[in-house]
Amino acid sequence: MDIHVRNIEKDFGTFKALDRVDLDIESGELIALLGPSGSGKTTLLRVIAGLEFADQGEILFGNQDMARVPVRDRQVGFVFQHYALFKHMTVLDNVSFGLKVRKDKPSAEAIRQRATELIELVQLGGLEKRYPSQLSGGQRQRVALARALAIDPKVLLLDEPFGALDAKVRKDLRRWLRDLHDQTGVTTIFVTHDQEEALELADRVVIMNKGRIEQLGHVDAVYEKPANPFVFDFLGNTNIVPVTLRNGVVNLGQGDAAIAESSGSKDGPALLYVRPGDVRIAADGAAGLPTTVQRVQRTGPIVRIDAEVFGSTAPITVELPHLHHDTSAFQPGAELRLRLLQFSLYAEDSGALLGASTPADAIGVAASRQRSR
Amino acid sequence: MSAQDHSLRDPPDLPRPFRPSGPLMQRNSAITERRWVQWTLIATAVVFLLFFLFLPLVAVFAEAFRNGVSTYLIALQEPDARSALNLTLITAAIAVPLNLVFGVCAAWAITKFDFRGKSLLISLIDLPFSVSPVVAGLVYVLVFGAQGWLGPWLLEHDIKIVFAVPGIVLATIFVTFPFIARELIPLMQAQGTDDEQAAVSLGASGWKTFWRVTLPNIKWGLLYGVLLCNARAFGEFGAVSVVSGHIRGMTNTLPLHIEILYNEYAFAAAFAVASLLASLALVTLAAKSFLEWRYGDELAAGRRH
Amino acid sequence: MTPLLATGTRRRIRKSAIPGFGLTMGFTLVYLSLIVLIPLSAVFFKTADLGLDGFWEIITRTRVLNALKLSFGTALIAASINAIFGVLVAWVFVRYTFPGKRLLDAFIDLPFALPTAVAGIALTALYAGNGWVGQYLEPLGLKVAFTPVGIVVALTFVGLPFVVRTVQPVLEDAEAALEEAAASLGANRWQTIARVIFPAVVPSILTGFALAFARGVGEYGSVIFIAGNLPNVSEIAPLLIVIRLEEFDYAGATAIAAAMLIVSFTMLLVINGLQVWSRKRSEKL
Numbered sequence: 001m002d003i004h005v006r007n008i009e010k011d012f013g014t015f016k017a018l019d020r021v022d023l024d025i026e027s028g029e030l031i032a033l034l035g036p037s038g039s040g041k042t043t044l045l046r047v048i049a050g051l052e053f054a055d056q057g058e059i060l061f062g063n064q065d066m067a068r069v070p071v072r073d074r075q076v077g078f079v080f081q082h083y084a085l086f087k088h089m090t091v092l093d094n095v096s097f098g099l100k101v102r103k104d105k106p107s108a109e110a111i112r113q114r115a116t117e118l119i120e121l122v123q124l125g126g127l128e129k130r131y132p133s134q135l136s137g138g139q140r141q142r143v144a145l146a147r148a149l150a151i152d153p154k155v156l157l158l159d160e161p162f163g164a165l166d167a168k169v170r171k172d173l174r175r176w177l178r179d180l181h182d183q184t185g186v187t188t189i190f191v192t193h194d195q196e197e198a199l200e201l202a203d204r205v206v207i208m209n210k211g212r213i214e215q216l217g218h219v220d221a222v223y224e225k226p227a228n229p230f231v232f233d234f235l236g237n238t239n240i241v242p243v244t245l246r247n248g249v250v251n252l253g254q255g256d257a258a259i260a261e262s263s264g265s266k267d268g269p270a271l272l273y274v275r276p277g278d279v280r281i282a283a284d285g286a287a288g289l290p291t292t293v294q295r296v297q298r299t300g301p302i303v304r305i306d307a308e309v310f311g312s313t314a315p316i317t318v319e320l321p322h323l324h325h326d327t328s329a330f331q332p333g334a335e336l337r338l339r340l341l342q343f344s345l346y347a348e349d350s351g352a353l354l355g356a357s358t359p360a361d362a363i364g365v366a367a368s369r370q371r372s373r
Numbered sequence: 374m375s376a377q378d379h380s381l382r383d384p385p386d387l388p389r390p391f392r393p394s395g396p397l398m399q400r401n402s403a404i405t406e407r408r409w410v411q412w413t414l415i416a417t418a419v420v421f422l423l424f425f426l427f428l429p430l431v432a433v434f435a436e437a438f439r440n441g442v443s444t445y446l447i448a449l450q451e452p453d454a455r456s457a458l459n460l461t462l463i464t465a466a467i468a469v470p471l472n473l474v475f476g477v478c479a480a481w482a483i484t485k486f487d488f489r490g491k492s493l494l495i496s497l498i499d500l501p502f503s504v505s506p507v508v509a510g511l512v513y514v515l516v517f518g519a520q521g522w523l524g525p526w527l528l529e530h531d532i533k534i535v536f537a538v539p540g541i542v543l544a545t546i547f548v549t550f551p552f553i554a555r556e557l558i559p560l561m562q563a564q565g566t567d568d569e570q571a572a573v574s575l576g577a578s579g580w581k582t583f584w585r586v587t588l589p590n591i592k593w594g595l596l597y598g599v600l601l602c603n604a605r606a607f608g609e610f611g612a613v614s615v616v617s618g619h620i621r622g623m624t625n626t627l628p629l630h631i632e633i634l635y636n637e638y639a640f641a642a643a644f645a646v647a648s649l650l651a652s653l654a655l656v657t658l659a660a661k662s663f664l665e666w667r668y669g670d671e672l673a674a675g676r677r678h
Numbered sequence: 679m680t681p682l683l684a685t686g687t688r689r690r691i692r693k694s695a696i697p698g699f700g701l702t703m704g705f706t707l708v709y710l711s712l713i714v715l716i717p718l719s720a721v722f723f724k725t726a727d728l729g730l731d732g733f734w735e736i737i738t739r740t741r742v743l744n745a746l747k748l749s750f751g752t753a754l755i756a757a758s759i760n761a762i763f764g765v766l767v768a769w770v771f772v773r774y775t776f777p778g779k780r781l782l783d784a785f786i787d788l789p790f791a792l793p794t795a796v797a798g799i800a801l802t803a804l805y806a807g808n809g810w811v812g813q814y815l816e817p818l819g820l821k822v823a824f825t826p827v828g829i830v831v832a833l834t835f836v837g838l839p840f841v842v843r844t845v846q847p848v849l850e851d852a853e854a855a856l857e858e859a860a861a862s863l864g865a866n867r868w869q870t871i872a873r874v875i876f877p878a879v880v881p882s883i884l885t886g887f888a889l890a891f892a893r894g895v896g897e898y899g900s901v902i903f904i905a906g907n908l909p910n911v912s913e914i915a916p917l918l919i920v921i922r923l924e925e926f927d928y929a930g931a932t933a934i935a936a937a938m939l940i941v942s943f944t945m946l947l948v949i950n951g952l953q954v955w956s957r958k959r960s961e962k963l
Contacts, residue, residue, distance in 0.1 A: 049862060050862075051858050051861075051862070070861075071861045071862050072862070072864050072866060073864075075864070076862055077862070078858070078862040080858070080859060082853070084855035084856050084858070084859040086859075086874055088877045088878065097863055097865070097873075098864055098865075101860075101863065101864050101865040101866070144859075147859075147863065148862075150863075151864055404854060404857040404858055404861055404870070405773065405867075411773075411774050414769065414770055417766060418763070418766050418769075418770040418771075419776075421763050421766070422767065422785070422786075424811070425834060426786070426788050426835075428804055428810065429792075429797060429801055429835065430788065430792070432801075432804050432809075432810065433796060433800045471709075474705075475705070475706065475709045475710075477702075478701075478703075478706050478709075479702070479706040479710075481698060481702040482698075482699060482702040482706050485696050485698075486696070486699045488703075492950075494706075496946065497715070498710065499946070500718070500946070502893075503892045503896075503943070503945060503946045503949075504718070504939065505895065505896025505897070505898065505915075505916050505919075505942070506896065506897075506898055506916070507896070507898045507916035507917075507920055508896065508939060511721070511919060511931055511932070511935050512718055512935075514923065515717070515928065516716070516720050520926075520928055521720070522720065543713070546713055547713055547717070550713060566695075566696060570696065573695055574695070578697070579696070579697030579698040582696070582697075583698070601790065604791045607793065608791075608792065608793025608796070609793070610794050610795040610898065611794070611898035611899050611916065615919075615923060627793075628794075628795040628796070631795050631796065631799065632795055632903075635799055635903065640803075643799060644800075644803075647795070647796040647799060647800070650792070650793045650795075651792060654788065654791035654792040654793070654796075655791075657791045658784055658787060658791050661784075661791075
């Protein structure tokens with residue numbers, strides 16, 4: 001089922017939870033709503049579910065307007081952060097619930113069969129008779145998922161589905177959810193504040209802030225070309241270097257670095273955003289951004305160098321794979337020339353994207369961004 | 374992993390000043406009833422409470438003033454009424470402090486230490502709640518009465534307990550026995566022993582630890598328990614009736630005095646005395662509500678009965 | 679470390695860390711024994727003197743049986759009324775807002791605070807034939823004061839707070855997400871209430887019911903004014919104990935008391951069992 005969100009607004013008193021949100025979701029997609037606390041992502045999910053009604057705008061399932069349809073008639077599978085399992089019911093009864101309360105209730109045998117199937121699907125076969133209190137967190141979340149799938153939902157909505165789980169279980173469940181989605185093909189929207197989770201799991205991510213969509217796109221596109229400083233910052237560690245733009249060119253002391261996609265921006269001060277992993281040491285004698293080493297620290301396979309940039313108050317952090325470098329060369333006080341492999345440039349005042357550099361050294365970039373999809 | 378932090382607020386990540394005013398249940402049509410159903414239920418509940426709670430209360434004051442304020446004041450100044458008031462005050466003044474000391478001791482022993490039979494002990498402390506007040510009076514007659522266990526010995530030494538003030542005090546202690554302990558036990562259980570352990574490890578004596586660390590933590594719960602205990606001590610009727618002997622001016626408490634007046638068809642006087650006790654009940658309720666409103670968090674663990 | 683050893687260590691640390699166990703425990707036990715346990719045991723020793731036959735003979739007399747039946751019967755009816763209206767009141771308090779709610783909420787505890795004798799004469803004044811309420815009911819053929827109906831009214835009054843106060847916190851703790859989940863699965867409001875909310879509240883309703891019932895069985899002060907106290911018709915068991923005592927029939931009084939105590943203790947066990955059960959069921963996920 002394709003879902004269309006049109007111009008949705010939602011206020012809580014004076015707080016704008018959703019501010020003219022538009023979103024189109026294709027059938028069978030797995031979409032992540034990503035954003036910090038208070039960004040409106042959960043509210044958007046709840047508006048789509050019908051647990052919350054928007055003040056304005058349309059929610060279309062296919063081409064049917066759902067704005068006035070109550071949640072019980074929307075046929076959405078909703079999975080809550082804290083599972084919301086019925087404590088006094090067994091796993092089987094929990095999963096069967098949605099079938100038992102239907103107006104055209106199937107036969108008891110059909111219900112049991114369907115529920116058992118789903119319990120098998122979420123790999124909990126044999127635990128049908130258990131009560132939620134007898135299950136682990138991960139198992140509970142899988143019961144919640146099976147329960148939501150039992151009503152053949154048009155769309156599956158998950159509110160921070162892994163938020164209450166510990167790190168290890170979370171990682172396992174993520175992969176498992178991706179597989180399950182590929183198996184069932186149900187359009188799925190999930191809310192998370194964890195950018196790693198969103199990037200790993202989703203086809204496309206919606207990055208939200210203050211009730212608005214900041215950027216929407218395929219995970220690679222969003223990561224490689226963040227639309228504004230907020231998105232760049234939200235997706236990972238960030239270095240910010242104040243620079244000056246002249247004739248569409250930034251002087252980084254490494255031969256003037258031309259910006260790949262100049263948007264015809266005016267000359268003047270700008271902010272350069274670069275991730276610590278996208279910085280390399282310039283070869284001996286080669287040009288590069290001149291800095292002074294402040295601190296060197298090794299954590300496992302990564303060497304982290306804090307270096308002072310000439311003319312800037314904030315130091316720049318560089319992360320290098322340990323294998324490639326002899327750390328003894330970087331003593332505090334030593335001069336270091338840096339090459340920025342990939343960066344984005346934003347206007348200082350409006351935050352508009354002025355341009356981005358494409359990685360010159362594709363191999364180096366790939367190594368620094370291991371993605372486990 | 375608490376489910377509660379998700380319960381009544383939503384969206385869970387709204388910044389504080391912007392939380393929607395009413396609870397989610399009321400805003401969200403998905404999980405509440407239709408308007409007319411709500412109002413029908415509210416109306417039914419309110420009518421029920423009006424008939425069963427408000428009307429009796431109003432009746433007390435209306436009947437008390439039926440024959441004018443002067444009759445009312447005369448009824449209260451009558452010597453028998455005054456001596457009944459005195460006895461009631463004395464009884465409460467003995468029963469409440471004794472139960473206070475007991476409540477604190479019991480709560481300390483139960484919540485600060487592990488031992489076997491703890492839940493049995495808690496049940497035994499609750500026991501007087503499930504014993505009829507009349508039976509509570511009866512047991513003291515059986516122990517101290519003329520035909521009782523200690524009856525002959527008491528007679529020999531000319532000590533009167535039953536049909537005298539000590540019996541009234543004992544019966545009152547019995548029926549108010551659990552109030553303070555019950556209030557403190559869940560409260561102190563929720564607070565744990567960390568504070569006390571810290572104080573003791575810093576070299577504080579047991580007494581000092583209680584006085585400086587435990588007491589400030591439980592003072593509102595304690596006051597709450599004292600309020601309830603006191604209200605019951607003032608108002609106890611059945612148990613006291615059995616052991617009092619109904620001697621006017623001697624062993625009559627206020628509730629017993631009400632009965633005597635009522636049975637003599639002195640209704641206005643009976644209600645006048647009753648209005649005194651009803652006022653005390655109202656003060657108790659007001660103080661209780663104030664404590665719940667002001668110190669609700671500190672009472673939370675022990676608040677409900 | 680084995681669990682056994684762990685508890686052992688913890689226990690020793692706790693015992694030595696905080697002082698005062700001997701003193702407080704000693705006082706608790708002595709006071710409990712002197713005030714409650716020893717006097718209560720007198721009832722059973724006295725009853726034992728009667729022998730089983732004597733006991734049985736006394737409590738199966740018509741007047742005693744009728745009094746016991748009346749006490750338990752009216753308490754049962756009043757507790758049932760309170761179960762229904764108590765749940766309703768608790769629901770309305772937790773779920774809805776309306777003017778005067780806070781005041782009403784505070785007044786729920788009135789029956790705890792108001793002396794029973796005061797409640798007794800007030801209810802009698804209201805429901806007597808010439809009372810505010812009675813004058814409208816009597817023409818309808820409903821006599822309340824001086825009949826068993828009056829007893830039910832009095833017991834409903836004294837038992838009113840129990841169900842409200844046990845159910846209210848459970849409803850307050852209810853997770854909105856559970857009801858949202860039910861709704862998202864297609865349940866209508868009635869199905870959600872019946873299948874999701876109600877099962878979670880049942881233990882607390884039963885606990886409140888049992889408390890109100892136990893209180894009603896033993897209630898004396900509020901009942902004797904309104905009951906009429908006709909032997910075999912509106913004479914409750916506690917009153918019969920008082921009457922026997924006034925006749926210096928200590929054996930008769932004690933036997934009735936013992937019968938009531940046995941039932942009360944059973945109720946206490948039931949209440950404790952319910953609380954354990956409800957604690958287990960309400961375990962947070």
